[in-house]
Amino acid sequence: MKTELTRRLGIQYPIVQAPMAGGPTTPELVAAVSNAGGLGSLGAGYMSPDQIRAAIREIKQRTDRPFGVNLFVPEQPHMPEDVIADMNNHLNTYRVKLGMAPRSTVPALSEPFEEQAQAVLEEKTAVFSFTFGIPPQDIIRSMKRQGIVVAGTATTVDEALALADAGVDAVIAQGSEAGGHRGSFLPSAADARIGTMALVPQIADHVQVPVIASGGIMDGRGLVACLALGASAVQMGTAFLTCRESGAPAVHKRKIIASKENETEVTTFYSGKAARGILTDFMKDMRHYEGTIPAYPIQNALTRDIRQAASKLHNPEYMSLWAGQGIRLAQDQVTAAEIVKQTVEQADRLIRRYSGLRSED
Numbered sequence: 503m504k505t506e507l508t509r510r511l512g513i514q515y516p517i518v519q520a521p522m523a524g525g526p527t528t529p530e531l532v533a534a535v536s537n538a539g540g541l542g543s544l545g546a547g548y549m550s551p552d553q554i555r556a557a558i559r560e561i562k563q564r565t566d567r568p569f570g571v572n573l574f575v576p577e578q579p580h581m582p583e584d585v586i587a588d589m590n591n592h593l594n595t596y597r598v599k600l601g602m603a604p605r606s607t608v609p610a611l612s613e614p615f616e617e618q619a620q621a622v623l624e625e626k627t628a629v630f631s632f633t634f635g636i637p638p639q640d641i642i643r644s645m646k647r648q649g650i651v652v653a654g655t656a657t658t659v660d661e662a663l664a665l666a667d668a669g670v671d672a673v674i675a676q677g678s679e680a681g682g683h684r685g686s687f688l689p690s691a692a693d694a695r696i697g698t699m700a701l702v703p704q705i706a707d708h709v710q711v712p713v714i715a716s717g718g719i720m721d722g723r724g725l726v727a728c729l730a731l732g733a734s735a736v737q738m739g740t741a742f743l744t745c746r747e748s749g750a751p752a753v754h755k756r757k758i759i760a761s762k763e764n765e766t767e768v769t770t771f772y773s774g775k776a777a778r779g780i781l782t783d784f785m786k787d788m789r790h791y792e793g794t795i796p797a798y799p800i801q802n803a804l805t806r807d808i809r810q811a812a813s814k815l816h817n818p819e820y821m822s823l824w825a826g827q828g829i830r831l832a833q834d835q836v837t838a839a840e841i842v843k844q845t846v847e848q849a850d851r852l853i854r855r856y857s858g859l860r861s862e863d
């Protein structure tokens with residue numbers, strides 16, 4: 503199962519554990535995946551530069567294998583004050599319901615991207631990946647100069663071409679099955695929602711750099727399928743979200759284990775940016791406000807206190823329960839190393855079967 507990317511990164515298996523910002527990708531998880539022969543990734547989009555440094559150092563204490571760090575390329579939306587105030591006012595209904603005080607202010611929107619990137623650069627991780635756009639050229643160039651492998655997220659061929667033009671070393675092809683935020687950044691990609699099966703070979707045909715397939719890949723079957731489609735590795739999120747080392751709240755893990763493939767939806771209601779998660783009361787209720795949602799990251803900042811309070815109360819209906827369409831294949835009480843091992847062993851059996859080397863099972 504050696505591919506261009508496993509060779510380039512010096513990893514055993516073409517399995518990337520998806521970066522998942524907001525808590526799931528603990529240093530334990532990242533290190534466990536890398537120690538098991540895959541590539542662990544820290545979702546650092548919501549972390550301050552100091553938190554990023556501390557997390558990277560903790561991962562380095564747990565593994566000497568390669569791992570990645572992922573950031574969000576910032577956006578500066580211009581939103582009329584009254585749209586923001588109206589939404590904040592509406593969100594007070596949920597704040598009161600959850601026992602919180604109403605609020606009319608807008609909290610801090612996001613962490614300083616350039617300083618976050620500087621932290622990654624100084625710590626010199628094996629991989630720097632990003633989503634929601636393309637970082638400034640000087641950042642991409644400095645990363646590459648340090649020998650850091652740079653990977654960007656695309657949801658259409660045009661986005662993949664834009665990333666390749668910007669000099670990335672690999673393209674993450676994110677299909678619409680994927681859990682969490684869509685990485686789309688070109689206006690033409692906004693509503694495209696191309697599935698992984700269709701997206702990966704089309705991107706592989708158009709870029710020279712290795713492609714990492716992402717979205718709905720949960721086991722060895724998905725891995726083999728994506729290698730056949732032209733991918734050099736897979737990036738799995740939901741599969742690792744429920745494992746023991748994941749920092750996702752227990753109630754989020756339980757909801758994933760109990761949910762079916764038709765129970766996720768793509769919504770903008772939590773953050774102002776399209777993201778796939780398990781349908782909640784919040785998503786249903788917010789349908790009345792469709793068309794009035796402030797853009798990312800404003801809505802994300804406005805709902806943060808609600809999501810955090812709901813999580814403390816173990817109330818899943820007001821939390822963002824990001825998960826992909828492969829949800830029914832998620833496993834309970836499994837370790838990250840077991841996921842890597844099972845995926846590789848199943849893929850290996852399938853490759854042998856299809857190549858006629860062995861025909862049992």
Ligand SMILES: Cc1cc2nc3c(=O)[nH]c(=O)nc-3n(C[C@H](O)[C@H](O)[C@H](O)COP(=O)(O)O)c2cc1C
Nearest residue numbers: 520522523545633680681682717718739740824826
């Ligand atoms: C809880 C969660 C958080 C995520 N956070 C990030 C992130 O911080 N950065 C990123 O590039 N992708 C993020 N993603 C998307 C993943 O990188 C990946 O595209 C997705 O998980 C693949 O689909 P799957 O969940 O079906 O495996 C997140 C996904 C989930 C489920």
